[in-house]
Amino acid sequence: MLLPVSVLLCVLTTLAASVSDKPCGEFPWPSDDYTVNCDYRYSRPSYYDVVPQGRCQVRCPPDTEVLVGPPADGNQGLTDGFYYCNMANGTWLGSEPVCLGFYNNVTMITDESNGIRLVGGSSYGCVELYDNVTQQWGPVRGWILDNFDPIDDAQMEWANLACRNLRFSAGLATKAYVKREWFEDDMWPLEENYELYPLQYHYEPRYPPTVPKFVVSKSPAPQREGATLHDAIDRVVRGPCSEGDRDCGENAFGLCLACEGQQDSHTTSGASNHLSTAIAHACAMYAVTVLLIATAVA
Ligand SMILES: *[C@@H]1O[C@H](CO)[C@@H](O)[C@H](O)[C@H]1NC(C)=O
Ligand SMILES: *[C@@H]1O[C@H](CO)[C@@H](O)[C@H](O)[C@H]1NC(C)=O
Numbered sequence: 423m424l425l426p427v428s429v430l431l432c433v434l435t436t437l438a439a440s441v442s443d444k445p446c447g448e449f450p451w452p453s454d455d456y457t458v459n460c461d462y463r464y465s466r467p468s469y470y471d472v473v474p475q476g477r478c479q480v481r482c483p484p485d486t487e488v489l490v491g492p493p494a495d496g497n498q499g500l501t502d503g504f505y506y507c508n509m510a511n512g513t514w515l516g517s518e519p520v521c522l523g524f525y526n527n528v529t530m531i532t533d534e535s536n537g538i539r540l541v542g543g544s545s546y547g548c549v550e551l552y553d554n555v556t557q558q559w560g561p562v563r564g565w566i567l568d569n570f571d572p573i574d575d576a577q578m579e580w581a582n583l584a585c586r587n588l589r590f591s592a593g594l595a596t597k598a599y600v601k602r603e604w605f606e607d608d609m610w611p612l613e614e615n616y617e618l619y620p621l622q623y624h625y626e627p628r629y630p631p632t633v634p635k636f637v638v639s640k641s642p643a644p645q646r647e648g649a650t651l652h653d654a655i656d657r658v659v660r661g662p663c664s665e666g667d668r669d670c671g672e673n674a675f676g677l678c679l680a681c682e683g684q685q686d687s688h689t690t691s692g693a694s695n696h697l698s699t700a701i702a703h704a705c706a707m708y709a710v711t712v713l714l715i716a717t718a719v720a
């Protein structure tokens with residue numbers, strides 16, 4: 423009798439503790455690549471199906487400027503760069519943090535056979551295609567991105583296509599959090615230190631009017647094996663865009679994105695897993711002890 427009751431008690435106690443303090447467990451992506459500050463007592467009224475209870479902020483190192491990973495969902499009011507625990511389903515929103523370096527227009531990744539290159543950084547920047555006719559590289563245009571639009575998945579398909587053409591495994595993001603100024607020693611209280619940007623508005627590549635502009639098709643990105651971004655280009659505008667051609671025009675900044683880094687292939691097992699393992703272990707030890715005592719008494 424004693425044994426099942428104490429095990430039940432143990433499980434109930436740990437359950438209750440985890441429900442009240444950290445309904446989603448610890449922040450699941452600890453790493454030496456960035457610092458994490460959490461306020462597990464944070465809460466605020468719920469937006470739609472998200473009930474924030476606890477939040478964390480990831481701080482990227484000084485030689486980086488962009489953070490990918492926190493939830494970026496305008497429809498849920500989640501655009502401030504914090505990671506939130508959603509009490510509604512006990513899940514941390516967002517994905518593993520990735521800090522991206524600064525943009526510079528001389529760093530590029532090229533795939534000659536697909537006539538594509540990524541200008542800006544080692545795994546991020548803006549996509550350019552090669553034009554056989556003018557023998558020049560030029561930007562992809564007509565690719566419109568809205569911060570608060572739920573067509574994110576469609577945008578990501580274009581990013582996936584471009585990234586695969588560039589020999590990355592997949593796209594990582596088309597919008598991300600850009601660091602604001604902050605003092606490195608001012609770690610508390612947590613303040614909004616990031617601003618959500620479509621990467622095309624953040625990088626804002628500028629080109630002379632003479633470069634070829636590759637206006638992308640309005641249909642969904644082709645998914646089939648071996649598809650290339652070149653295949654999905656509707657028209658190439660050589661020379662200045664005609665007036666009123668908004669898809670070609672200068673303020674249609676282009677296809678800027680981040681790809682899933684090839685080198686960064688390490689997988690993180692969530693700390694919450696470690697935690698539940700630890701709890702299970704503690705409970706098992708407790709049960710064994712109780713059993714031993716019970717046996718000794720008998
Ligand atoms: C938890 O809820 C959020 C917000 O609705 C959702 O995006 C997420 O996929 C859910 N996670 C799980 C594991 O159900
Ligand atoms: C590249 O960056 C430099 C310095 O910011 C700028 O002067 C130059 O115009 C840029 N070139 C292109 C092609 O964007």
Ligand SMILES: *[C@@H]1O[C@H](CO)[C@@H](O)[C@H](O)[C@H]1NC(C)=O
Pocket residue numbers: 535536537552554652
């Ligand atoms: C460029 O043109 C050559 C032949 O004219 C063709 O074989 C090649 O596929 C073209 N490359 C691209 C990227 O369109």
